[in-house]
Amino acid sequence: MTRLFLAAGVAALAIAAPVTAKPGGGHGGSGGQEAAASRGGGGGPGNGGGGAKFRGGGGGHGKGGGNFAAVRGGGGGFAAFRGGGNGQQQASARQQFRGGQGKQQAFARRQRFRGGHANQQAFARQQQLRGGHGNQQAFARQQLRGGHANQQALSGQQFRGGRDQQQALARQQFGDHRFAQTNGFALHRRSEQFRVNKQFAEKYYGERGRGLIGGCPPGLWAKNNGCMPPGQAQRLLGAPLSAVTGFAAVNQLSPAMSYLYPDTPDYYYRYGDGYLYQVNRSNNVIDSLLPLLAGGYLPGQYLPNNYMSSYVPADYGFNTFYPDYGDTCNRYANGVVYQVDCYSGMVEDVVPLYAGGYGVGQLLPSSSAYYNVPYQYRSLYYDTPDSNYWYAPGAIYQYDPRSSMITSVAALMSPGFSIGQPLPMGYDAYNVPYDYRATYYDSPTALYRYNNGYIYQVDPATRLVTAIVASLLT
Amino acid sequence: MKSHALALGLTAALLVTAACTKTGGADENRTGQTPAAQKAAGTKTIAAGLAAGSKFVAAAKTAGLDQTLAGPGPYTVFVPEDAAFDKAPAGTLDPTPANRPQLTGVLTNLILPGTVLVADIDKTIDAGKGKAVLATMGGGTLTATKENGKTVLTDSKGGKATITKGDEQFTNGVVHEIDAVLMPSKPASGPAVGQKAGK
Numbered sequence: 306m307t308r309l310f311l312a313a314g315v316a317a318l319a320i321a322a323p324v325t326a327k328p329g330g331g332h333g334g335s336g337g338q339e340a341a342a343s344r345g346g347g348g349g350p351g352n353g354g355g356g357a358k359f360r361g362g363g364g365g366h367g368k369g370g371g372n373f374a375a376v377r378g379g380g381g382g383f384a385a386f387r388g389g390g391n392g393q394q395q396a397s398a399r400q401q402f403r404g405g406q407g408k409q410q411a412f413a414r415r416q417r418f419r420g421g422h423a424n425q426q427a428f429a430r431q432q433q434l435r436g437g438h439g440n441q442q443a444f445a446r447q448q449l450r451g452g453h454a455n456q457q458a459l460s461g462q463q464f465r466g467g468r469d470q471q472q473a474l475a476r477q478q479f480g481d482h483r484f485a486q487t488n489g490f491a492l493h494r495r496s497e498q499f500r501v502n503k504q505f506a507e508k509y510y511g512e513r514g515r516g517l518i519g520g521c522p523p524g525l526w527a528k529n530n531g532c533m534p535p536g537q538a539q540r541l542l543g544a545p546l547s548a549v550t551g552f553a554a555v556n557q558l559s560p561a562m563s564y565l566y567p568d569t570p571d572y573y574y575r576y577g578d579g580y581l582y583q584v585n586r587s588n589n590v591i592d593s594l595l596p597l598l599a600g601g602y603l604p605g606q607y608l609p610n611n612y613m614s615s616y617v618p619a620d621y622g623f624n625t626f627y628p629d630y631g632d633t634c635n636r637y638a639n640g641v642v643y644q645v646d647c648y649s650g651m652v653e654d655v656v657p658l659y660a661g662g663y664g665v666g667q668l669l670p671s672s673s674a675y676y677n678v679p680y681q682y683r684s685l686y687y688d689t690p691d692s693n694y695w696y697a698p699g700a701i702y703q704y705d706p707r708s709s710m711i712t713s714v715a716a717l718m719s720p721g722f723s724i725g726q727p728l729p730m731g732y733d734a735y736n737v738p739y740d741y742r743a744t745y746y747d748s749p750t751a752l753y754r755y756n757n758g759y760i761y762q763v764d765p766a767t768r769l770v771t772a773i774v775a776s777l778l779t
Numbered sequence: 780m781k782s783h784a785l786a787l788g789l790t791a792a793l794l795v796t797a798a799c800t801k802t803g804g805a806d807e808n809r810t811g812q813t814p815a816a817q818k819a820a821g822t823k824t825i826a827a828g829l830a831a832g833s834k835f836v837a838a839a840k841t842a843g844l845d846q847t848l849a850g851p852g853p854y855t856v857f858v859p860e861d862a863a864f865d866k867a868p869a870g871t872l873d874p875t876p877a878n879r880p881q882l883t884g885v886l887t888n889l890i891l892p893g894t895v896l897v898a899d900i901d902k903t904i905d906a907g908k909g910k911a912v913l914a915t916m917g918g919g920t921l922t923a924t925k926e927n928g929k930t931v932l933t934d935s936k937g938g939k940a941t942i943t944k945g946d947e948q949f950t951n952g953v954v955h956e957i958d959a960v961l962m963p964s965k966p967a968s969g970p971a972v973g974q975k976a977g978k
Contacts (some may be wrong), residue, residue: 351807428874565843566876581876664842665883685816685819685850687813687815711843713843715846716847717887717916718916729916730914733903734900734913734923735899736892738952756892777851778851
């Protein structure tokens with residue numbers, strides 16, 4: 306009997322040990338990520354940490370000596386990474402500095418669609434050299450972005466703006482870590498989608514389909530979520546689900562996402578090609594569909610004329626956050642900012658805004674799926690195997706790395722303060738968290754206000770923000 | 780000896796149970812905050828303190844804001860009573876996926892950055908000659924005034940809500956209960972005509 310108890314105890318301990326050890330191990334990994342992020346890569350040849358998306362893991366890679374600096378644009382507040390030594394190019398690939406970037410960003414954006422022939426040729430050569438299964442994806446991206454990526458390679462870290470440009474460079478240098486991460490599933494899905502999109506192109510585009518990428522217009526293909534134009538999708542209402550599966554890969558929602566679109570006794574959900582399909586259980590007919598991509602207009606498409614007079618709203622400071630510059634115009638609709646060519650109306654970039662209604666249950670634009678969480682939040686929101694994080698004005702989003710669907714809003718973000726600016730309207734009320742009230746209280750000589758993880762000091766006479774006096778999260 | 784073995788067996792069994800519980804917790808957190816964020820948020824968060832079956836919580840879950848309110852914040856949240864949701868126009872606040880953009884706009888208009896106590900609002904009203912403008916996380920503003928000794932909030936459409944129970948303090952912010960739902964300045968979807976971007 307004694308032996309029986311002992312055996313039971315030992316067996317139970319043996320079961321318990323690995324189970325209890327698991328969270329610890331996981332946390333250790335996370336810690337490494339945190340450390341890598343906050344060190345800004347501590348440097349490293351090639352993969353030198355920093356940008357979490359492309360970092361080589363918790364272990365420090367060598368030299369470089371990058372350092373983070375909190376940089377604020379017109380609002381929001383991004384973390385910028387300034388690399389040193391060999392880390393510079395990688396650093397520029399990870400810089401996300403939208404606010405206040407002005408000319409550089411606009412210039413970089415124009416280059417995207419006006420890249421020289423030399424760059425295109427260079428890109429073509431690159432593609433010939435590349436082989437393997439990932440080529441289709443790389444091809445699509447490089448075709449859209451290869452031009453300015455090459456320019457960036459020539460000019461080092463001079464270009465700071467241009468999200469896609471950064472990505473293109475990052476992908477060149479890091480071998481598209483995103484796809485390495487999601488590996489088999491994503492590649493298979495992409496390959497399959499390539500096939501079905503070709504069928505779609507033949508059906509809807511006819512001869513014109515020959516110039517398409519993977520069966521899609523370049524802008525649609527680049528979004529990584531199918532190529533069905535919004536107008537076509539509406540035709541599917543009332544059609545059987547099989548009408549979609551004929552030309553698009555349709556997927557079940559994973560458990561991590563299904564709570565966003567819970568099935569009912571009457572209907573269930575499937576998603577594919579940038580849309581969510583609500584399907585009637587009784588007859589498998591599509592009852593309704595929801596666009597999962599921001600706004601419905603994608604890079605490469607043309608914004609309708611009436612949207613060209615739909616300016617970025619002034620509230621939240623978005624209109625100064627996204628100013629017009631040169632021949633790049635920022636317009637707003639359906640919760641997203643469209644960066645368009647002022648003359649042609651072609652959409653060059655799509656920037657979702659949380660407060661505008663974009664968010665949970667929608668798909669992250671693939672051009673945005675990189676780690677850009679503001680510096681002060683990086684120790685809190687770091688990528689894990691189950692969840693990645695992404696910042697856009699208004700929020701830090703948590704998203705499923707396999708599907709790129711936004712699963713939660715990790716934190717709400719306000720437009721942000723910068724030193725020297727007047728205290729924005731709406732911040733007259735004292736809002737410092739409890740734990741800091743004994744230290745930072747309003748007086749005739751100084752006011753204190755909380756914003757996005759920092760406590761700022763404000764001059765009561767001039768109402769100018771004069772300093773950051775405390776960082777609550779770092 | 781037998782008792783020792785029994786104790787060992789029971790201890791091991793408890794360890795197994797604890798381990799399983801812990802693992803379950805990790806699973807529950809798959810769509811939630813990271814451990815670091817949870818630690819920063821504290822144990823008594825706004826999300827944990829809100830009534831589980833309330834209409835505000837249902838709306839917050841639909842908009843993905845339930846995890847936000849479980850995070851470090853800090854936030855000031857104006858929580859409408861359930862009866863207030865019933866008064867809203869039919870369908871406006873239904874917690875359905877299709878209504879998510881609308882709910883997002885409404886709820887973010889009820890959240891302020893930082894910790895703003897009722898006394899802070901009242902003090903600002905006094906200093907502001909009878910009114911205080913409060914910036915919301917939705918990008919809009921609410922205007923606070925005093926009416927019959929109570930603090931009243933007005934949205935950009937003129938809708939009013941009175942703070943009926945203020946200063947419910949949590950580790951990641953504060954909650955004030957209000958008797959009406961305040962609406963954002965613009966619909967959350969559809970083209971919105973704003974001002975031309977600054978040149």
